[in-house]
Amino acid sequence: MRPDGDHEPDDYGLPRVDVVVPDDARALAADVLAYRREERRRRRRERAARLVAPVTRFGVAVPIITLALLAALVSGGLMTAFGPRPTVRPTASLLERSPAAPAGEVDGPLPNGTVEFVTGRTERADLSTLRPGVIGIVPPGCACSGLVAKLSGTAREFELRFWLVADTRGRTFARDAVRRELRALAATAHEGSPQLVADPSGVLAGAYAPAAGTPGAGLTAVLVQADGIVADARTLPLSAAQPAPDLVGRIKELR
Known part of the structure; x- marks a missing residue:
């Protein structure tokens, strides 16, 4: 500063700045604290930037893909836990080697013969493979849809299979x-999944169903155990809308 109190000219052309130096350094404590807070914020921002750098390196694609994978995993877990259960396929046991009755009778095995599963293609199988479960032999023109639905639901409830077979004896209808x-x-049958079986030779109907044209005869239910033994075979009247309680009990025993 010049003796007249004016400032010395600034050769650098910078604006004049008044710098006040306090006599006690403690007067700068507030400024020091503010500086340190700002430094801590800066370091936190730098650490956060380093953490998200691998994700943001490729833009928003990686976060979107990550969220999609998480959504797929969550939805898959929910579908597994609460989705519909598949129809149970019981494991076949060994056939009974010493039946109490001959083939084709109650307490005996199913008769010898083959049937065809009505699927998209022809699939032949031995009658002995129809176990355990319920075989429903349906006469011509049987108005027994309610009974079929009930039997199908009962078989599914007890984790058994239910087969539907048409009695083709004396019929001239096309296949x-x-x-x-x-x-x-x-x-x-909304409560089950009946499996359709073709018996062109009429082996099952000939063994268990009444003679063709028997008045009042409806569906014949054949109950087959896991060892291939027929536990029961009974023909229900056409008027029957559901299986009798004792028949339901016999079906339950097939498990």
């Missing part, structure tokens, strides 16, 4: 017509 009739009956 496709018989299968359409079976499919129409199976479509009413």
